[in-house]
Amino acid sequence: MRRFLALAVLLLGVAAAQMKMTVEQLVGFIRSSIELKHDDRQVAAYLKKVTLSQRLDPGVVEDLQGLGAGPKTVQALNEMATATASLPAAGKTPAPPPPPTIPPPPEAEQKRVIEEAREYALSYSKRLPDFICTQVTRRYVDPSGLEFWQRQDVVTVRLSYFEQKEDYKVIMVNNQATDVPYERLGGTTSSGEFGSMLREIFEAPTEAEFKWERWGTLRGRRMHVYSYRVRQPKSKYRIVWDRSEEIVAGYRGLVYVEKDVPIVHRVTLIAENLPTSFPVQEVGTTLDYDLTKIGDREFVLPLRAEVKSRSGRLLVRNDVEFRLYRKFGAEATITFDTPEPLPESETKEQPAKKQ
Numbered sequence: 364m365r366r367f368l369a370l371a372v373l374l375l376g377v378a379a380a381q382m383k384m385t386v387e388q389l390v391g392f393i394r395s396s397i398e399l400k401h402d403d404r405q406v407a408a409y410l411k412k413v414t415l416s417q418r419l420d421p422g423v424v425e426d427l428q429g430l431g432a433g434p435k436t437v438q439a440l441n442e443m444a445t446a447t448a449s450l451p452a453a454g455k456t457p458a459p460p461p462p463p464t465i466p467p468p469p470e471a472e473q474k475r476v477i478e479e480a481r482e483y484a485l486s487y488s489k490r491l492p493d494f495i496c497t498q499v500t501r502r503y504v505d506p507s508g509l510e511f512w513q514r515q516d517v518v519t520v521r522l523s524y525f526e527q528k529e530d531y532k533v534i535m536v537n538n539q540a541t542d543v544p545y546e547r548l549g550g551t552t553s554s555g556e557f558g559s560m561l562r563e564i565f566e567a568p569t570e571a572e573f574k575w576e577r578w579g580t581l582r583g584r585r586m587h588v589y590s591y592r593v594r595q596p597k598s599k600y601r602i603v604w605d606r607s608e609e610i611v612a613g614y615r616g617l618v619y620v621e622k623d624v625p626i627v628h629r630v631t632l633i634a635e636n637l638p639t640s641f642p643v644q645e646v647g648t649t650l651d652y653d654l655t656k657i658g659d660r661e662f663v664l665p666l667r668a669e670v671k672s673r674s675g676r677l678l679v680r681n682d683v684e685f686r687l688y689r690k691f692g693a694e695a696t697i698t699f700d701t702p703e704p705l706p707e708s709e710t711k712e713q714p715a716k717k718q
Contacts, residue, residue, distance in 0.1 A: 382412055382413050382414065382511065383413075383414050383415075383416060384413050384414070384415055384416070385415070385416055385417055385453065386415060386417045386418075386419055386423065386453035387453065389413065389415065389419070389443075390423065390427065392509075393406070393427050393430075393432055393436065393440075394427075394430065395510075396432075396436075396509065397427075397430055397431045397432060401508065401509055403433025403434065403435045403436055404435055405507060405508075405509065406432075406433065406435075406436045406439075406509065407433070407435035407436045407438065407439040409507065409509060409511060410436065410439040410440065410443065411439065413443070415443060415446075415447050415450065416450070417447065417450055417451060417452065417453040418444075418447045418448060418449075418450040418451060418452050418453065419440065419443050419444040419447050419453075420444065420452070420453075421441070421444050423444075424437060424440040424441055424444055427440060465578050465715055467575050467577075467578075468575075468587070473575050473587070473589075476587050476589075476620055476625065477573050477589065477620075479620075479625030480565065480618065480620045480625050480627055481565040482625070483625045483626065483627060484558075484561040484562055484564065484565040484566075484627060485562055485565060485566060487558045487561055487562065487663075488527045488557065488558035488559075488562065489527065490662070491524065491527070491557065491558070491662060491664070492657055492658075492660075492662065492690065492691075493524060493525045493526065493690070493691035493692075494523075494524050494657050494688055494689060494690055494691050495521060495522065495523045495524070495688075495689055495690075495691055496522050496524075496664075496685050496686060496687055496688040496689070497519060497520070497521065497522070497685075497686045497687040497702070498519075498520040498521075498522045498531070498683060498684070498685055498686075499517065499518070499519055499520075499683070499684045499686060499701055499702060500517070500518040500520070500552075500681050500682070500683045500684075501514060501516075501517050501681070501682045501704065502514070502515045502516050502517070502518065502550055502551065502679070502680070502681050502682075503515060503679070503680040503681075503682070504677065504678065504679055504680075505677070505678040505679075505680075506676065506677055506678075507676065508673070508675075508676040508677070508678055510678060512678075512680060515550065516536055516537050516550075517535075517536070517537055517538070517701055518533060518535075518536050518548065519533075519534045519535040519536075519538075519701050520532060520533050520534060520545065521534050522685070523691065524557055524691070525691055527558075529557055531545035532545065533545050533548060535701065536548075538701060550679070551670060551672060551679050551681050552681075557664075557665060560630055560632070560648075560650060561627060561630060563593075563598075563599050563600070564591060564593065564618065564630065568597065569593050569597050569598070569599075570593075570594070570597050571591045571592065571593050572591060572592045573589045573590070573591050573618075574589060574590050574591070575587075575589060576588045576589055576590045576617060577715070578715035579619055579712055579713075579715055580712065580713040580714065580715050581619055581628050581629060581651070581710075581712055581713070582628070582653060582709065583713075584621050584622070584628065585621070585622040585623075585715070586619040586620060586621060586622060586628060586629075587619070587620045587621075587622060588617055588618070588619050588620075589617065589618050589620070590615065590616070590617055590618075591615065591616060591617070591618055592613075592614075592615040592635075593613055593614050593615070594613050595611065595612060595613030595635070595636065596613075597613075598611055598612060598613045598614065599611065600612050600613075600614055600632070600634065602634065602637075602641075602643060602646055604641065604642050604643060605642075608641065608642065610637070610638060610641055612634040612635065612636070612637055612646070613634070613635045613636060614632050614633060614634050614635055615632075615633055615635055616630060616631040616632040616633055617629070617630070617631045618630055626652075626663055627652065627663075628651065628652050628653070628663075629649065629650065629651050629652070630648075630649075630650045631647070631648065631649045631650075632647065632648040632649075632650075633645075633646070633647045634646040634647070642674050643672055643673070643674050644673050644674065644675070645671070645672060645673040646670075646671070646672045646673075647670070647671045647672075648668060648669070648670050648671075649668065649669045650665060650667075650668045651665070651666045651667045651668070651709075651710050652664060652665055652666060653666040653709075655688050656688075657688050657689065657690060658690055664685065664688060665685045666684070666685060666705070666709065666710070667682070667683065667684050667685070667705055667709070667710050668681075668682075668683040669681070669682055669683070670683065682704070684702070684704065684705055686702050687702070
């Protein structure tokens with residue numbers, strides 16, 4: 364199946380809830396807002412909805428003002444400092460030690476790893492068994508553009524993989540049974556996690572350009588991390604807006620390849636140079652794979668995907684998890700209750716350590 368991302372106009376009727384933050388989280392948010400040049404009025408308006416669990420010292424406000432916080436943001440911060448004067452002081456978190464400097468592998472080894480990863484990617488789909496699994500997509504929106512995410516819905520899908528083809532059947536939306544077709548679901552959806560994304564990066568006609576980036580660690584395994592770029596004329600990555608507009612975009616990202624065996628454990632993708640006339644300005648995907656047992660064998664299968672996009676000020680995020688893998692034809696053994704989200708530790712990258 365060809366990989367694509369479909370986006371649609373969202374109806375936003377969610378109310379902003381009161382948010383709790385530590386001083387450290389607040390400072391991180393303000394720093395991010397300054398770097399992203401968010402609107403001063405909008406940042407100040409959101410601060411009105413924030414409740415601090417610790418005392419905000421005036422010196423911290425002065426530091427943020429010196430970094431470039433706007434006048435209305437500074438006024439809101441001063442009001443927070445006054446309101447939290449009786450709260451306990453925020454504990455100082457020591458700065459983490461710098462990551463160790465680990466030399467890259469020799470150039471010949473880098474080339475070998477890329478070629479072994481290419482062979483793995485091009486044959487990945489052929490090695491997969493026929494199976495079904497539960498795909499749970501938690502969809503979030505943020506009309507402010509400040510990454511204050513508000514959950515829109517939870518979509519539970521029965522995903523069948525048979526003869527190297529994916530089939531999506533929507534089972535529930537917000538734990539309510541439904542028979543709406545997957546392609547008619549609305550909002551943001553994606554496909555191609557079971558091999559298309561890998562194959563299109565590594566296949567020869569794509570002419571992807573690979574470059575050593577760094578060492579990394581995922582789920583306790585040492586990784587080669589390579590950056591890559593696919594130019595638009597060679598790309599097959601389609602972005603569809605509201606089933607009415609479509610483009611093919613170039614993209615770049617990272618590929619994580621296990622050090623001792625040529626298995627790809629993570630792929631990231633960021634669309635590049637989207638046309639100014641297209642309704643979507645930014646699209647990015649992170650896809651994690653992990654060993655999963657089906658029957659009496661283990662296979663490397665999608666674990667979790669995160670898809671983010673921006674249209675004007677509107678941010679959209681899908682957290683997609685692939686759970687309860689079973690052999691194809693064993694539907695009776697699957698219950699389609701929505702599982703709890705995976706813990707962050709399952710997908711968080713750890714710093715590389717010398718071995």
